[in-house]
Amino acid sequence: MRIALTINVRMILDNLGRRGYTARMAPKRQDRLAKRITARGRRLTDQRLVVAEALAACREAVSAQELHGRLRRGHPRLALATVYRALEAQVESGMARRLERSGHVSAYVACEPAHHHHLVCTRCQRVSDVDEALLRPLLRRIDDRHGFTVEHERLDFYGLCASCRRRAGDR
């Protein structure tokens, strides 16, 4: 960032906006993103915000390469390596999750803080979150049945989302 010597997050964000650095997101949401980026002592940079915004804007999972491809148009100097690093940082701070994909490529999806499990529509490719409350009973049953204490889990469900199902004549 060249112009501002920065005073606070809001100022930075305003600057990004003025300089054409993606600022399509509602300011409030942008603030929230920025806070989450900086949460673990990480620094707020143009690049990280842009990547985080772009990922959050995606309804489906994307790979680092795809994201870079989409962003390079608006941000020709954004390096692929930076996208990788930014996504990895997001995963570490719980803002995103990594999914496996067919061709051995990993893909990322943005997470809501408490939502870490996904419903992936095999028709429209859209990803939505599973209501976490539904899982609690399962975790308890796993403990009862297997004596296994779940610390974290990775759940991805693939199938027909509500709207595709409707469109498909309710199956």
Next chain:
Amino acid sequence: MRIALTINVRMILDNLGRRGYTARMAPKRQDRLAKRITARGRRLTDQRLVVAEALAACREAVSAQELHGRLRRGHPRLALATVYRALEAQVESGMARRLERSGHVSAYVACEPAHHHHLVCTRCQRVSDVDEALLRPLLRRIDDRHGFTVEHERLDFYGLCASCRRRAGDR
């Protein structure tokens, strides 16, 4: 296979044993593996059997590279590409599953035919299967709550297995 012109699975398997091609597995189990390998019209080869045995023998997830590393000692001519192809074939016939791993490497674990979800111990790295019956209620709740019809899912639970938990002083 050079010696036998092949008459039946059992003969082939015996040959493998005689020629030093890994045959540590109980014959019955080997038969079962062989049947699953050939299930979809695929052919039974030394390599596929060796890879399948090795994977089945692993209590934890391994990558294609690791497996190749372990096997090359006993089978110096086994090509890495063959291991990849063999594992992929196993995944396709439902004998194995692919898991994601930290370093963007995919790892594989052997599956029991009907068990496709895993409990991965974060301490001893051992993998066991989740009792599928526990999942049914969850799938129903997902449909109720989200209108999403699950076709298939990928569930990996990470945490403390029963024996590590015991050893760790019952948590």
Next chain:
DNA sequence: CTTTCTGCAAAGTATTTGCATGTTT
């Protein structure tokens, strides 16, 4: 005999890293 598989080597991709330089705190 036909079809499928293997090994090898050669691509192709994907991902990570070193380092000089630029930015955020």
Next chain:
DNA sequence: AAACATGCAAATACTTTGCAGAAAG
């Protein structure tokens, strides 16, 4: 000013493929 992040290019994986010869059905 100190700590950290970026870009670039180079180095590393990791995975897939083409092809000729070998093996299975």
